């Protein structure tokens with residue numbers, strides 16, 4: 584099973600502002616839900632705070648070097664990427680790296696596939712961005728259009 588990055592990114596590579604998504608596209612949220620349900624999602628501590636609760640029907644892995652999180656069903660805290668890679672070999676299904684910036688960066692070398700929703704906007708004053716080279720070692724493999732016209736592109740490691 585694969586380790587897959589999944590992100591929605593604006594034209595200026597923005598992905599977040601003030602700890603939140605700087606847009607609301609319900610079709611993309613539905614796409615995210617149907618793509619990741621039944622699998623494992625891995626998120627950084629800031630994204631965990633932003634989401635505010637475990638995503639249903641998924642094992643939720645929260646990355647943090649030192650924080651502890653009150654026990655919740657379906658939630659696991661891991662301290663480093665190596666532990667997540669070990670876990671990925673024992674779970675049923677895929678492991679989706681769901682952000683944010685720090686987490687995408689630290690998992691970049693183990694991600695085998697990217698699923699990228701293109702947000703047709705430029706976000707002023709964004710404070711979270713994708714690295715400009717995040718797809719450098721990947722090639723485009725497929726694209727699909729969501730209802731409402733958003734484009735989702737899939738990239739595989741070369």
Ligand SMILES: NC(=O)c1ccc[n+]([C@@H]2O[C@H](COP(=O)([O-])OP(=O)(O)OC[C@H]3O[C@@H](n4cnc5c(N)ncnc54)[C@H](OP(=O)(O)O)[C@@H]3O)[C@@H](O)[C@H]2O)c1
Nearest residue numbers: 591599602603627628629630647648682683684685686689
């Ligand atoms: N557009 C999208 O698709 C999308 C998706 C997700 C998030 N976002 C946005 O991204 C922004 C948040 O991004 P962010 O970079 O601030 O935060 P983040 O990646 O969610 O969280 C960062 C924290 O996660 C922990 N962490 C990350 N990598 C780790 C590793 N390898 N080992 C151990 N701990 C690790 C650290 O916590 P400790 O400091 O506790 O050690 C770090 O401070 C928000 O605006 C959010 O809305 C956008």
